[in-house]
Amino acid sequence: MEEGATVFSNIMHIAEILNKVFFENRYSPDELIVWFEDAIANKLSGEEFKKRLDLDGDAVNIITMHASKGLEYPIVFCPYLSDIGKLSQDFFVYHDPDNSYKPVMFIGDSKDGGDGRSLADKERLAEDLRLMYVALTRAKSQCRIYILNHRDFYRSALACLFASDCSKEKFDFNQIIKTLFYIQGKSGGYINFSYLREDDISIRFTAQEMGPENLQCKIFNGTIKKNWSIQSYSSIANRFSDEKGEPDAKKFLDIQNNIFPSGTKAGLCIHEIFEKLDFNQRDDVTLTETVKSLLSKYGFDQNWADYLKNMFIATTNCPLPETDIRLSSIDKSHCISELEFNFPLNGILFSQFKEIFHNAPSYSGRIYNILSSNDETFAGLMKGFIDLLFMVEDKYYIVDWKSNLLELYTQDKIESEMFLHNYYLQYHIYTLAVHRYLRWRMRDLYSYEKNFGGVFYIFVRGVAQNGNGIFYDLPDSSVINNMDKLFTGEF
Numbered sequence: 001m002e003e004g005a006t007v008f009s010n011i012m013h014i015a016e017i018l019n020k021v022f023f024e025n026r027y028s029p030d031e032l033i034v035w036f037e038d039a040i041a042n043k044l045s046g047e048e049f050k051k052r053l054d055l056d057g058d059a060v061n062i063i064t065m066h067a068s069k070g071l072e073y074p075i076v077f078c079p080y081l082s083d084i085g086k087l088s089q090d091f092f093v094y095h096d097p098d099n100s101y102k103p104v105m106f107i108g109d110s111k112d113g114g115d116g117r118s119l120a121d122k123e124r125l126a127e128d129l130r131l132m133y134v135a136l137t138r139a140k141s142q143c144r145i146y147i148l149n150h151r152d153f154y155r156s157a158l159a160c161l162f163a164s165d166c167s168k169e170k171f172d173f174n175q176i177i178k179t180l181f182y183i184q185g186k187s188g189g190y191i192n193f194s195y196l197r198e199d200d201i202s203i204r205f206t207a208q209e210m211g212p213e214n215l216q217c218k219i220f221n222g223t224i225k226k227n228w229s230i231q232s233y234s235s236i237a238n239r240f241s242d243e244k245g246e247p248d249a250k251k252f253l254d255i256q257n258n259i260f261p262s263g264t265k266a267g268l269c270i271h272e273i274f275e276k277l278d279f280n281q282r283d284d285v286t287l288t289e290t291v292k293s294l295l296s297k298y299g300f301d302q303n304w305a306d307y308l309k310n311m312f313i314a315t316t317n318c319p320l321p322e323t324d325i326r327l328s329s330i331d332k333s334h335c336i337s338e339l340e341f342n343f344p345l346n347g348i349l350f351s352q353f354k355e356i357f358h359n360a361p362s363y364s365g366r367i368y369n370i371l372s373s374n375d376e377t378f379a380g381l382m383k384g385f386i387d388l389l390f391m392v393e394d395k396y397y398i399v400d401w402k403s404n405l406l407e408l409y410t411q412d413k414i415e416s417e418m419f420l421h422n423y424y425l426q427y428h429i430y431t432l433a434v435h436r437y438l439r440w441r442m443r444d445l446y447s448y449e450k451n452f453g454g455v456f457y458i459f460v461r462g463v464a465q466n467g468n469g470i471f472y473d474l475p476d477s478s479v480i481n482n483m484d485k486l487f488t489g490e491f
Helices: 002-025 029-042 115-136 157-162 173-186 233-240 248-254 264-276 284-297 302-317 350-355 364-370 411-420 423-445 460-466 477-487
Strands: 073-078 091-096 102-107 139-145 228-231 335-349 377-392 395-402 452-459 470-473
Touching (some): 002 029, 029 335, 091 115, 102 115, 115 157, 157 173, 264 377, 264 395, 284 302, 302 460, 364 423, 423 477, 452 460
Parallel strands (some): 228 377
Antiparallel strands (some): 335 377, 452 470
């Protein structure tokens, strides 16, 4: 039990530190994660970072009367029972006794509320009395109450409890003092009351006169890292890749009534079909209802339902290259859709990033030709979403759904499309994200060669058309390891 309390105390301490850093530096959540990782790696020094020996249970707790209900403390201090809950100047709510106590909201100047204001003030007093009861019954050994006779004290729950008449004209604070002394006398020594009169206060504070201050704007001498930002494969490709024209095949795509429309909405619709449905789902009613609901969501004619349904079945039945795997044979518990990742970039010189792909094996070498020569540095967080990560036996595979509309889905046409949209760069970044994730989760049991199976870019229109349209690659481990070292500053 004590060990669990210590762990909880440590977690609360960490949360307190992160909260302080968050507000002092105005960090975004992603920036705060980077700071936290750096703090763990560099073992920050200072009193505030030392492990606390005491537990929160032994510390003073400041808590509202609302939140204290049901709790118990050895000693309780109630310094604000003299205060009153005030009605808003703009509106208030009360329950009308002439209309079955239905709630009524009065909007306007509260001084014009008439009987409604009086009823609302009675309900306010009843709530203050309830909260006062909660506060007074939390103490196990001792409860200390402080009473201040201020201008509106006659309206407080304490005044209502001890005074015989709480109207402003007849309220007598001295009567409350007499009542409290009477209670003290009858308590047998369990209740003590002391009264400090203003005349008894001999020490008074007089503020010193302050001359006019010569105020000046503080001069900022720090540096702003302009190269720190949230990065993605597309932001890197847009900044650092050479422009490439659209292929001639795109001219044919303005077309034909028998082809499902292209564009962003169409792509989102197709992606969500593969995200929502189980790959082994073959019940026609379920397939049709799901596809039709998504067509409606994205504003397409429901006559496309059979086309997209057949596309889904063909794609999930199609054997994946270099394997005997069919998506329809994979259990949903072995799949993660829309896997988000964020990992830090520690000040990377872009020319070094490009050099990783120089003479690299397989498709990795093509990235070198895509990227332009550039001496910029970039840092921050690499962010992205992987359409699908699935596991078969001990290997993990990446799938990216592509709804690109091509004239033909031959291997050379698909590779041209991969080059045009920098998909080679995209899946290398995705592979690194999965590599880091698996290494963290599996620890010493993980190795890239044993546990990573490769990447599939599935052009679903091609699979539906003639069974072609799947691109496969397994990036060489040396390329992924060099990317990993570069991004962590070890290259």
